[in-house]
Amino acid sequence: MxxxxxxxxxxxxxxxxxxxxxxxxxxxxxxxxxxxxxxxxxxxxxxxxxxxxxxxxxxxxxxxxxxxxxxxxxxxxxxxxxxxxxxxxxxxxxxxxxxxxxxxxxxxxxxxxxxxxxxxxxxxxxxxxxxxxxxIGDDVGFGIISDIDDTCLVTSLPRMVLAAYNTFVLPETARRVVPGMSALYRSLLAHNPGSPVIYLSTGAWNTQPIINRFLQRHGFPGGALLMTDWGATETAAFRSGREHKRSQLRRLAAELPNIKWLLVGDDGQHDPEIYDEFAAEQPGRVRAIAIRQLTVAQQVLSHGHPLSRDDGRESPTFKVEGADGYALFQQLAALRTLDTGVSHA
Structure with a gap:
């Protein structure tokens, strides 16, 4: 070394x-x-x-x-x-x-x-x-992997000034929840008993107690949080958030080989790209990808400009997009790839 x-x-x-x-x-x-x-x-x-x-x-x-x-x-x-x-x-x-x-x-x-x-x-x-x-039981075949920032709670990342404000200034109780996301997860787990939900974030481990309380207060089901250390590594000044997500996804696939995942994220950072890569690497291991679409205002706050919804890639698995958890639930129910508890008769 x-x-x-x-x-x-x-x-x-x-x-x-x-x-x-x-x-x-x-x-x-x-x-x-x-x-x-x-x-x-x-x-x-x-x-x-x-x-x-x-x-x-x-x-x-x-x-x-x-x-x-x-x-x-x-x-x-x-x-x-x-x-x-x-x-x-x-x-x-x-x-x-x-x-x-x-x-x-x-x-x-x-x-x-x-x-x-x-x-x-x-x-x-x-x-x-x-x-x-x-x-997690060997008979469990479904699980949820969820991003946190701008998927469960509104953070306006990754603009550094706003990120610093949200992290260091904004009171914990003033953080805003993304509508319908906790209801989406609770409904899916209710119809898939024993299934895990894993919260995968590029956020710092230091904020784990704050994130835990936020998720509990807004009714999100309990699950492991996989966060990261924002400090320097032995080879670089900053850790790669993308590589953190990629490595944790691969580890989950290896450790829980019976599970087919619903991957939930947002279009404000790199979730669609990372999830598509994972679905291509692990054929048959992804049931669907659900992407929460940021509003134009949230995109401008996060990136300084609106984003194009179409990046030219074709997803290797079922993908739905919507403004909140309620919209994603309706589209997932229509796909008929998940047991959502909604009758399709």
Whole structure:
């Protein structure tokens, strides 16, 4: 491996100085856990080890802030690098070390647990936390993979000024939901019991507690969040959002080979292109693609100009487009490729 990118070295130096300062001030190790998923054979557990205020270390993550949050707080976390982490899930146990961002992402094979929601126990530096994990049955053949930004909630990304405003200034409770999306997902899962919904986003892991509360408050079904670290990598100053989505889609296809996916995104970034690529790479693994169309005003806010709806590509699978979840539901029902609960008689 070659030398580490200067941006990564600078980030590590900053995080190290921050950790020393917070440790001197009495901050303690805290285990943050994220929702995971898995099959009856293997499960995926994810989380992060950080330094936290002493009075917050024993509180669940959803209780550590007031009802109105300023997003900048969630980025002021000091990761703890190289700490040993032990994860137990049913009969499976794994031992790993937190990476340079404080994260861990581990497979737990041979857990022996039945389909449904269970909890993994995560231990680090004398601290214990529980990580919810959905075990998906071998008989489940349908699942939803959903983008978050401008698909579930209106963010006006990727314009950087607006993105910064939405992330660091806008109160959590003022964020707007995309109409009908939670109803669409609930209806599909009601008619496909045991099916997973995976929220796949290029957003930062730091915002995970805010996103979780938003989804819960607006009635979205529970599911794993697959986000990313906005920091530098060992080879680049910035991580690629597109590659994050591509790699996670391929991993889901490999780990859950029985599932045919409904891919849901928006036309404000690169979801149509990425989803079409995945459908072409994985023939028969995509039931349909559903794209939420941004309004002209939202397109201008996101890109500075309206976008063309037709990019000249022919999708390798069924594709529907609509302004919100209600429009997408009607078109998915008309396609007759999914069990939506709507009679076609």
């Amino acid at each position: 070659g030398p580490m990118h200067p941006a990564a070295r600078a980030e590590d130096a900053f995080n190290g100085a921050l950790a020393r300062t917070l440790s001197w001030r009495g901050f303690r190790t805290r285990v943050l856990t994220y929702s995971g998923y898995g099959s009856t054979r293997s499960a995926r557990a994810m989380g992060r080890i950080v330094l936290s205020r002493p009075d917050a270390a024993e509180q669940p993550i959803d209780a550590m802030h007031a009802t109105v949050l300023r997003g900048i707080r969630v980025f002021l976390a000091a990761p703890q690098t190289g700490l040993p982490v032990e994860i137990t899930f049913g009969a499976a146990t794994a031992k790993v070390s937190s990476d340079r961002g404080g994260y861990f992402d581990v497979d737990l094979t041979g857990h022996g647990l039945a389909p449904g929601w269970h909890h993994a126990i995560v231990r680090c530096a004398g601290v214990e936390a529980r990580a919810p994990i959905q075990v």
